[in-house]
Amino acid sequence: MSAVPKPRLEFQLMEIADLEAVAAAEQRIYPFPWTHGNFADSLAAGYRCWLCYQNDFMVAYAVVMEVLEEVHLLNISVVPERQRSGVGGAFFEYLFEDARSRGANRMLLEVRPSNESGRALYRRYGFTVIGHRRDYYPAAHGREHAIVMLLDL
Numbered sequence: 001m002s003a004v005p006k007p008r009l010e011f012q013l014m015e016i017a018d019l020e021a022v023a024a025a026e027q028r029i030y031p032f033p034w035t036h037g038n039f040a041d042s043l044a045a046g047y048r049c050w051l052c053y054q055n056d057f058m059v060a061y062a063v064v065m066e067v068l069e070e071v072h073l074l075n076i077s078v079v080p081e082r083q084r085s086g087v088g089g090a091f092f093e094y095l096f097e098d099a100r101s102r103g104a105n106r107m108l109l110e111v112r113p114s115n116e117s118g119r120a121l122y123r124r125y126g127f128t129v130i131g132h133r134r135d136y137y138p139a140a141h142g143r144e145h146a147i148v149m150l151l152d153l
C-alpha cells in the first residue's frame with residue numbers, strides 16, 4: 001500500500017479583502033463561528049493570520065497571536081471538503097516553522113473536549129494538556145470548558 005501524498009499547499013498572510021471569504025468558510029465549519037469582526041480585530045491587532053491555498057482555492061486558515069517567545073493558536077480551520085486529507089497537518093508544520101523562525105519556543109491552544117478531530121490532530125503533533133478553562137466556549141446547552149494544550153517548539 002503506498003503512502004498518501006502530501007497535498008501541495010501555498011500559504012499567504014490574510015488581508016482585509018480576504019475577510020468575507022474567511023468569515024463565510026468559518027460559518028460552514030463551526031456551529032459557533034467567529035464573526036467577520038473577530039477576524040478583522042485579529043488583523044487590526046497584528047496577529048499573524050494565514051490563508052492556505054490548494055490549486056488556487058482557499059482550503060484553510062489560521063490565526064496566531066505572538067506573545068514574546070510564546071505563540072497562541074487562536075484558530076485553525078480546514079474547509080469541510082478538504083478535512084482529513086492532510087491539510088491541517090501540513091498547515092501545522094508550516095505554522096511551527098514560521099513561529100520558530102520568529103523566535104518562539106512554545107505554542108499554546110485551547111480546544112473543546114467535544115472536538116475529537118482537533119484533539120486527535122493536536123495529540124498527533126505532540127501537544128500535551130496543561131490545564132482547563134472553565135465555561136470558555138458557547139455551547140448548545142450553556143457553556144463548554146476548554147482544554148489548554150501546549151507544545152514545545
Ligand SMILES: CC(C)(COP(=O)(O)OP(=O)(O)OC[C@H]1O[C@@H](n2cnc3c(N)ncnc32)[C@H](O)[C@@H]1OP(=O)(O)O)[C@@H](O)C(=O)NCCC(=O)NCCS
Binds near residue numbers: 088115116
Ligand atoms: C481539526 C482540523 C484542523 C484537522 O485538519 P485536517 O486537515 O482534517 O487534518 P489532517 O487530515 O491533516 O489530519 C492530521 C491528523 O490529525 C488526526 N485527525 C484529524 N482529523 C481527525 C478525525 N476526524 N478523527 C481522528 N483523527 C483525526 C489524525 O491523527 C490525522 O492523521 P491521519 O489522517 O494520518 O490519521 C480540521 O478537521 C478542522 O478544521 N476541523 C473543524 C475546525 C476545528 O475543529 N478546528 C480546530 C479548533 S480547536
